[in-house]
Amino acid sequence: MSKHHKYKSYGPQYAVTPREGLTLEILAQAEKAGAKAGHAVAKEQLYRSIGNSSALNEQQTGELLAAAERAGAAAALSAARKVLDKTLRTSFKHYQHAPAPASPVDPPPWAPTETDSYAETYEEPLAQHVPALGHVEYPMKKVDQHVLTITRIERLNDQMVRIMAGAPDLDGYRSNxxxxxxxxxxxxxxxxxxxxxxxxxxxxxxxxxxxxxRSKSYTVRWIDALVPEIAIDFVVHGEPGTIGHWAGTVQPGAPLVISPSRSKSSVSLNADYYVLAADEAGIPAISKALEALHPESQGVALLEVADQNAMFDVKHPPGVVLRWLSRDGAPAGRSTVLADELVSLPLPHSRIGVIAHAERSAVKEISRVVQRWNLDKRATHLSSYWTLREGRMRR
Ligand SMILES: Cc1cc2nc3c(=O)[nH]c(=O)nc-3n(C[C@H](O)[C@H](O)[C@H](O)COP(=O)(O)OP(=O)(O)OC[C@H]3O[C@@H](n4cnc5c(N)ncnc54)[C@H](O)[C@@H]3O)c2cc1C
Known part of the structure; x- marks a missing residue:
C-alpha cells in the first residue's frame, strides 16, 4: 500500500497517510450516524405534532429536519474528534517507545511507515484535515426517489393529462x-x-x-435533458387517494416524486409489420414505441379511448395506421373493442410484431387472439397495466 492516498470525502482532496485516512473514515461514520440520529429525533417530534394536529408546513418541516441533521452530525463529529485525538496521541507515544519487530511482518494499513515522522507531523492531525464544522457535507440518504417540481400540466383529452416536471439535473434521475x-x-x-x-x-x-x-407504475413519456424536464401522461380516474385522482387535481409547484428508471422487457422492433394495441393507460408506452419505429415501418395501432372526442396528437410512421376505438360510453376496463378489432384485422404474410398494454382482462382477450396467429413468442409483448376493481383502491 502506498504511504499516502487521497481522502475524498471532505471537499478538496488531501494527501493523507493511511493512519489519517482511517481516522477520517471514523469521523465520517460518526458524522453520518449523528445526522441519522438527529433526523430520527426530529421526525419523532414531527409525527407527534401531526398527532396533535399542530403539523408544520412543508418548508418548516424541511428546515427542522435539516437543522436536526446538522446538530446531530456536529455533536457526533466533535465527540469522535476528542476521542480520536486522545487515542492517536497515546498510540503514537506507544509506537515511539516500542521495540522494533523481530521479524518483518506485514504492518496493518494504518501503521506508520519508516519515513513517517509523527514527532514532526502530529500536532493536531484532525485539525489539519477536517474542515470547520458547518462546512461538512451532510450525509445523503440512499437515493431511491427523485424529487421534481411540476412545471406545467396539459390536458390531452377529458381522461388524460400530461404532467411535466423538472429539477436541477433532474434530481439525479438517469434514463435507462x-x-x-x-x-x-x-x-x-x-x-x-x-x-x-x-x-x-x-x-x-x-x-x-x-x-x-402510494406508488404506481407510469411510463416516462419523454425527457428533455436540456431544460431539464420529464413528462408523464396520466389517466385521470378514481377516488381521492388514487394517483389517477391526484393527477387530475394537482397543480404546478407541487412535487412529482419518482423512482429510478425501470423497464420490463427489451421490446425488439425488428418486425416487418406491427400490431400495437392499448387503452389509455398503455397509450403513452405505445406512443413511445411508435416514435421509435423506423420511418418506413408498416402496421396498425389500435388505441382505445372513451369516445370520439378523445383523440389527440400521436406521432407515427406514415405506414402505421392509427385507429382510435371508442368505448362509446362503456366504462374503462369493460370494453372488448381492442380484441374485437384484432380478430377482424387482415394480416400480411410477413414477420409480425405485437405490443399490447391495457387492462388485465383486455390483455387476456388480446392474448387469446394473438395465440391463434402462431407467432414467435419473442415477437409479442403483452402486458397488463392495471386491473379493473369495482371502485376499490389498490395499494
Ligand atoms: C409498466 C407500466 C406502465 C404504466 N404506464 C402508465 C402511464 O403512463 N399512464 C397511466 O395512466 N397509467 C399507466 N400505468 C397504469 C397505472 O399504473 C395503473 O392504472 C394504476 O393502477 C393507477 O393507480 P391508481 O392509484 O390511480 O389506482 P388504483 O388504486 O390502482 O385503482 C383504483 C381504482 O381505479 C381503477 N383503475 C386503475 N387504473 C385505472 C385506469 N388506468 N383507468 C381506469 N380505472 C383505473 C381500479 O380498477 C380501481 O377500481 C402503467 C402500468 C404499468 C405496469
Whole structure:
C-alpha cells in the first residue's frame, strides 16, 4: 500500500497517510450516524405534532429536519474528534517507545511507515484535515426517489393529462434508454405534510396503511435533458387517494416524486409489420414505441379511448395506421373493442410484431387472439397495466 492516498470525502482532496485516512473514515461514520440520529429525533417530534394536529408546513418541516441533521452530525463529529485525538496521541507515544519487530511482518494499513515522522507531523492531525464544522457535507440518504417540481400540466383529452416536471439535473434521475422506460410515481396525502423523498420503511411502521404514500407504475413519456424536464401522461380516474385522482387535481409547484428508471422487457422492433394495441393507460408506452419505429415501418395501432372526442396528437410512421376505438360510453376496463378489432384485422404474410398494454382482462382477450396467429413468442409483448376493481383502491 502506498504511504499516502487521497481522502475524498471532505471537499478538496488531501494527501493523507493511511493512519489519517482511517481516522477520517471514523469521523465520517460518526458524522453520518449523528445526522441519522438527529433526523430520527426530529421526525419523532414531527409525527407527534401531526398527532396533535399542530403539523408544520412543508418548508418548516424541511428546515427542522435539516437543522436536526446538522446538530446531530456536529455533536457526533466533535465527540469522535476528542476521542480520536486522545487515542492517536497515546498510540503514537506507544509506537515511539516500542521495540522494533523481530521479524518483518506485514504492518496493518494504518501503521506508520519508516519515513513517517509523527514527532514532526502530529500536532493536531484532525485539525489539519477536517474542515470547520458547518462546512461538512451532510450525509445523503440512499437515493431511491427523485424529487421534481411540476412545471406545467396539459390536458390531452377529458381522461388524460400530461404532467411535466423538472429539477436541477433532474434530481439525479438517469434514463435507462428503454422504449418501455417507466418509473414508480409516489404520491402522499398533502394534508399530512410529508416531505419527499419519503422514507417508506419508516412511514409504514408509523402510519396507518392508507396514509403511507402510494406508488404506481407510469411510463416516462419523454425527457428533455436540456431544460431539464420529464413528462408523464396520466389517466385521470378514481377516488381521492388514487394517483389517477391526484393527477387530475394537482397543480404546478407541487412535487412529482419518482423512482429510478425501470423497464420490463427489451421490446425488439425488428418486425416487418406491427400490431400495437392499448387503452389509455398503455397509450403513452405505445406512443413511445411508435416514435421509435423506423420511418418506413408498416402496421396498425389500435388505441382505445372513451369516445370520439378523445383523440389527440400521436406521432407515427406514415405506414402505421392509427385507429382510435371508442368505448362509446362503456366504462374503462369493460370494453372488448381492442380484441374485437384484432380478430377482424387482415394480416400480411410477413414477420409480425405485437405490443399490447391495457387492462388485465383486455390483455387476456388480446392474448387469446394473438395465440391463434402462431407467432414467435419473442415477437409479442403483452402486458397488463392495471386491473379493473369495482371502485376499490389498490395499494
Ligand atoms: C409498466 C407500466 C406502465 C404504466 N404506464 C402508465 C402511464 O403512463 N399512464 C397511466 O395512466 N397509467 C399507466 N400505468 C397504469 C397505472 O399504473 C395503473 O392504472 C394504476 O393502477 C393507477 O393507480 P391508481 O392509484 O390511480 O389506482 P388504483 O388504486 O390502482 O385503482 C383504483 C381504482 O381505479 C381503477 N383503475 C386503475 N387504473 C385505472 C385506469 N388506468 N383507468 C381506469 N380505472 C383505473 C381500479 O380498477 C380501481 O377500481 C402503467 C402500468 C404499468 C405496469
Amino acid at each position: 434508454g428503454a422504449i418501455d422506460e417507466y418509473v414508480k410515481v409516489f404520491v402522499a396525502d398533502s394534508a399530512l405534510g410529508l416531505v419527499p423523498p419519503y422514507d417508506l420503511r419508516d412511514l409504514r411502521r408509523r402510519l396507518p396503511r392508507e396514509q403511507v404514500p
